[in-house]
Amino acid sequence: SQQGEEDPQALSIQEGENATMNCSYKTSINNLQWYRQNSGRGLVHLILIRSNEREKHSGRLRVTLDTSKKSSSLLITASRAADTASYFCATDGRGYSSASKIIFGSGTRLSIRP
Amino acid sequence: DAGVTQSPTHLIKTRGQQVTLRCSPKSGHDTVSWYQQALGQGPQFIFQYYEEEERQRGNFPDRFSGHQFPNYSSELNVNALLLGDSALYLCASSKGLVITGELFFGEGSRLTVL
Numbered sequence: 658s659q660q661g662e663e664d665p666q667a668l669s670i671q672e673g674e675n676a677t678m679n680c681s682y683k684t685s686i687n688n689l690q691w692y693r694q695n696s697g698r699g700l701v702h703l704i705l706i707r708s709n710e711r712e713k714h715s716g717r718l719r720v721t722l723d724t725s726k727k728s729s730s731l732l733i734t735a736s737r738a739a740d741t742a743s744y745f746c747a748t749d750g751r752g753y754s755s756a757s758k759i760i761f762g763s764g765t766r767l768s769i770r771p
Numbered sequence: 772d773a774g775v776t777q778s779p780t781h782l783i784k785t786r787g788q789q790v791t792l793r794c795s796p797k798s799g800h801d802t803v804s805w806y807q808q809a810l811g812q813g814p815q816f817i818f819q820y821y822e823e824e825e826r827q828r829g830n831f832p833d834r835f836s837g838h839q840f841p842n843y844s845s846e847l848n849v850n851a852l853l854l855g856d857s858a859l860y861l862c863a864s865s866k867g868l869v870i871t872g873e874l875f876f877g878e879g880s881r882l883t884v885l
Binding site for chain 1: 775804806812813814815816819821826827829859861863868869870871872873874875876877878879881
């Protein structure tokens with residue numbers, strides 16, 4: 658089962674515009690991460706935000722976290738054609754041991770039109 | 772510094788056969804997590820290995836099994852293949868039993884079951 662659900666499922670914008678993706682999750686977390694995946698390739702880590710943080714920036718990326726609403730958003734500013742990819746949020750969760758596992762959402766497919 | 776490597780990159784099997792996928796973690800990492808990603812979906816957690824033991828398991832049947840070797844590399848075995856097992860299988864590595872940071876992914880093994 659998916660821990661997180663991204664919204665929208667697909668997003669198409671003009672190059673230069675900003676792209677916003679949202680993620681909702683179900684259980685308490687220690688941190689939330691965003692990953693990017695180019696078609697059929699491995700996932701690449703973008704940014705991590707901890708549960709005691711509300712906002713974090715990295716280059717053209719801005720992530721917010723609202724633990725009371727169990728939601729996060731990823732903003733990509735001044736989009737480029739190379740930003741075309743799928744974006745996933747991922748949360749940690751404790752299982753039957755003291756280990757933790759990272760659970761991914763269903764993703765947002767972002768297309769940047771030239 | 773070698774990243775996560777997976778083999779094979781592509782393979783085709785028929786229903787009922789068995790398959791073994793391999794993963795070498797990033798240098799310095801000792802934890803390996805396996806994910807199944809169907810087309811258009813987010814990665815689904817299969818299981819996680821640390822110190823040669825399965826530490827976490829997702830909602831997958833016993834046909835899915837794994838192993839971790841003393842050099843931290845890992846194998847994923849799937850028996851009695853079904854059409855629905857067709858997917859991209861991703862390996863991710865990290866350090867330590869409790870994941871506090873990012874996962875590093877390989878490029879995946881694309882399995883097609885006919």
